[in-house]
Amino acid sequence: MAAPDSLLPDSVRPPAPVVVVAPRPRRAALVPRLSVPAAFVAYGVATLNRPGSRENALNHETREELLETFPRFHTRLDNYTRHAPTAAAYVLPLLGVKGRYHALDFTLLYLTGRALNDGLTSQLKKRVGEWRPGPTPDQRSFPSAHTSEAFFSATLLYEQYREQNPWIGAGGYAVAAATGTMRMLNDKHWLSDVVAGAGIGIASAEAAWYLYPWLRRRLVSPLARRLVLAPVAGPHMGGLAVAFRP
Numbered sequence: 001m002a003a004p005d006s007l008l009p010d011s012v013r014p015p016a017p018v019v020v021v022a023p024r025p026r027r028a029a030l031v032p033r034l035s036v037p038a039a040f041v042a043y044g045v046a047t048l049n050r051p052g053s054r055e056n057a058l059n060h061e062t063r064e065e066l067l068e069t070f071p072r073f074h075t076r077l078d079n080y081t082r083h084a085p086t087a088a089a090y091v092l093p094l095l096g097v098k099g100r101y102h103a104l105d106f107t108l109l110y111l112t113g114r115a116l117n118d119g120l121t122s123q124l125k126k127r128v129g130e131w132r133p134g135p136t137p138d139q140r141s142f143p144s145a146h147t148s149e150a151f152f153s154a155t156l157l158y159e160q161y162r163e164q165n166p167w168i169g170a171g172g173y174a175v176a177a178a179t180g181t182m183r184m185l186n187d188k189h190w191l192s193d194v195v196a197g198a199g200i201g202i203a204s205a206e207a208a209w210y211l212y213p214w215l216r217r218r219l220v221s222p223l224a225r226r227l228v229l230a231p232v233a234g235p236h237m238g239g240l241a242v243a244f245r246p
Contacts, residue, residue, distance in 0.1 A: 030210045037202035044143060044196025048130060059190040063133055070185055078182035082146045085153035085172035086110065089160055092168070099160035105216065110156060112215065113208030117152045120200050121145050134187040144189045144197035150176035151201030159209050176201070 049056045066073075089106065093099065101109060121143060130142035154176040158169025180194040189197075 030206065033206045033210075034203055037199035037206070040199025041143075041196050041203070042199075044192045044199065047192040047195075048128070048142060049190065049192070059133075059192055062191045063184070063187070066184055067187065073185045075182060075186065078146055078179050078186065081175050081179045081182070082150040083153065084175045085150070085157040088168070088172065089153075089157045092161065097161065097164055097168075100163060101160065105212075106156075106160060108216075109208055109212045110153075112212055113152060113156065113204050116207060117148055117201060117204035118145075120204060121148045121197070124196075124200075130190070130193065132188060133190055141189055142193045142196060143200055144180060144183050144193040146183050147176070147180035147189070147194045147197030148201040148204075150179035151198040152205045153201075155202045155205030156209070159205070 047056075047058060049059055089099065090103065093103065099106065122145075124143055125140040125145070128142045129139040131137045131139055132141040151173070154169070154172035157172035158166070161168040176198070180189075180198060183189040183194055184191065
């Protein structure tokens with residue numbers, strides 16, 4: 001009969017089992033990733049136009065400098081550059097650059113983040129009621145939706161291709177920054193609107209990137225197993241048939 005481990009001398013007693021605690025998955029990385037966009041949003045909120053504040057003066061001084069330097073500036077390019085990083089994310093695979101997700105997953109990821117981004121932006125516009133700086137103002141200036149969408153798509157582009165080439169994401173952020181600058185040059189937004197919009201866009205993309213693997217396991221994969229897609233062709237019609245298996 002073997003002696004209990006507690007009665008054995010230390011020289012022959014078996015070592016205590018080593019408990020290895022596995023590091024938490026990338027969920028733990030979400031908080032530091034949200035620190036920068038949270039700082040952007042906090043700055044935007046702190047610098048809203050309030051009479052008599054220094055932040056109010058900074059918004060107005062920035063606007064005056066831009067209008068004085070570029071008095072005749074006007075462009076509609078910002079309506080298109082906000083979509084440019086998303087378009088690049090779909091074009092790059094056609095050029096042989098593979099991202100972390102294939103097209104269907106990336107589309108579902110994009111839709112998840114876009115719903116979050118649009119919801120946050122529209123709710124803040126309604127609740128804050130900031131007047132626009134231009135000649136035809138309304139109370140939907142804060143935050144900048146163009147800038148928010150541009151930085152949202154730029155962040156998705158960066159996350160999708162950062163393992164292949166981080167300069168792809170850098171290009172997306174450059175386009176997003178140009179979009180925010182054009183919104184101010186067009187006299188559509190204050191500096192605080194643009195900075196906060198950038199923060200909301202980045203945060204929405206990072207949250208979607210964090211949540212999508214869970215959504216894919218719980219919702220997308222079970223649904224995909226129940227869907228049947230089949231092409232349909234006939235003398236006067238063509239298309240795709242969708243069937244759902246219970």
